[in-house]
Amino acid sequence: MRKWIKLVLALTGVYLVLCVLAGVVVGEASLKLFRRPLSHRELIANTARQRYQTELQDVNIGAADGVTLKAWYVQPRKFNGNAVVLLHGITDNREGVAGYGRIFLDQGYAVLLPDVRAHGESGGQIATYGIREADDLHRWVSWLYVNHLSQTQCVYGFGESYGAALLLQALPAEPRFCAVAVESPFSTAREMSYERVSGPVHLRPWFGRTVGRPIVISAVLYARIRYGIDLLQPSPLEGIRRSNVPVLLIHGVDDESISSHHSILLAKAAPERVTLWLVPKAGHTMAWAAAHQEFEDRIMAWFTVHRASVKVRAWAIVGGAN
Numbered sequence: 592m593r594k595w596i597k598l599v600l601a602l603t604g605v606y607l608v609l610c611v612l613a614g615v616v617v618g619e620a621s622l623k624l625f626r627r628p629l630s631h632r633e634l635i636a637n638t639a640r641q642r643y644q645t646e647l648q649d650v651n652i653g654a655a656d657g658v659t660l661k662a663w664y665v666q667p668r669k670f671n672g673n674a675v676v677l678l679h680g681i682t683d684n685r686e687g688v689a690g691y692g693r694i695f696l697d698q699g700y701a702v703l704l705p706d707v708r709a710h711g712e713s714g715g716q717i718a719t720y721g722i723r724e725a726d727d728l729h730r731w732v733s734w735l736y737v738n739h740l741s742q743t744q745c746v747y748g749f750g751e752s753y754g755a756a757l758l759l760q761a762l763p764a765e766p767r768f769c770a771v772a773v774e775s776p777f778s779t780a781r782e783m784s785y786e787r788v789s790g791p792v793h794l795r796p797w798f799g800r801t802v803g804r805p806i807v808i809s810a811v812l813y814a815r816i817r818y819g820i821d822l823l824q825p826s827p828l829e830g831i832r833r834s835n836v837p838v839l840l841i842h843g844v845d846d847e848s849i850s851s852h853h854s855i856l857l858a859k860a861a862p863e864r865v866t867l868w869l870v871p872k873a874g875h876t877m878a879w880a881a882a883h884q885e886f887e888d889r890i891m892a893w894f895t896v897h898r899a900s901v902k903v904r905a906w907a908i909v910g911g912a913n
Contacts, residue, residue: 618811622822635686643696660705660731662703671698673747678705678754679751679754708727722824722825728758728761745770746768749773750771754773760825778856810822828856839868840857
């Protein structure tokens, strides 16, 4: 019996050590991401020039922590006075959502395509999954109103995956969005962490909540000690609960990267202002491919319905830095 007890204790000790090491790897990999360089600027600039009779503008702003954030801005010649902020997925850049820009530019909307911090050409050493990005988005919206829009015009948002989660978390700090549409967001970082830990062993989230939990705890402690970031703080769910902005949630039924369960939870948080469209036979961020025309029609209808004729601002915008 003593031998068995010693063996169990030894195995438990080895497992905990491995969990700590795995947590360090997970924490580091979660915050310091692969940065994909831009490679299609000339192609996109030519499209803007030929299809919309306008120029692709390079713009940048400063974040609260001094990081420089970069984006493209396109305002078509037949401008309807409103703008859409497009946010890309994790380890991607603004080019990853440039294709969606045509949906809005064809209808006269201007589009702003930022590289979120620690992605593309924007500064920042670590991604914070919405903790700092929410204020970054607030500043981008202020930039739009200061430079291109009047206070009676609308800014909308569209984001996919990581960008969708960032957009939802920005809503409490940025109520000037008239409406947003997002595809494949996660609900909370905590829930997502359990799924990510369970994924490599092909088990359901129960594994992350139980046997794999020491890995999550180790990753959280590592990120907090080294970078001062709480990996479990990001919560699009709280963003929806604390906001009055109308949200169109889009999620593929066959999404194996972020389960549609996340969007179902988000929709239940505020059914009076959130509409959920579950897309049959669509994988992760593949709704446009699975239901091309319906995807475009639903988003454009959502934005049109929520276009305010008069927007009353509760604060003055000063120099795009508020």
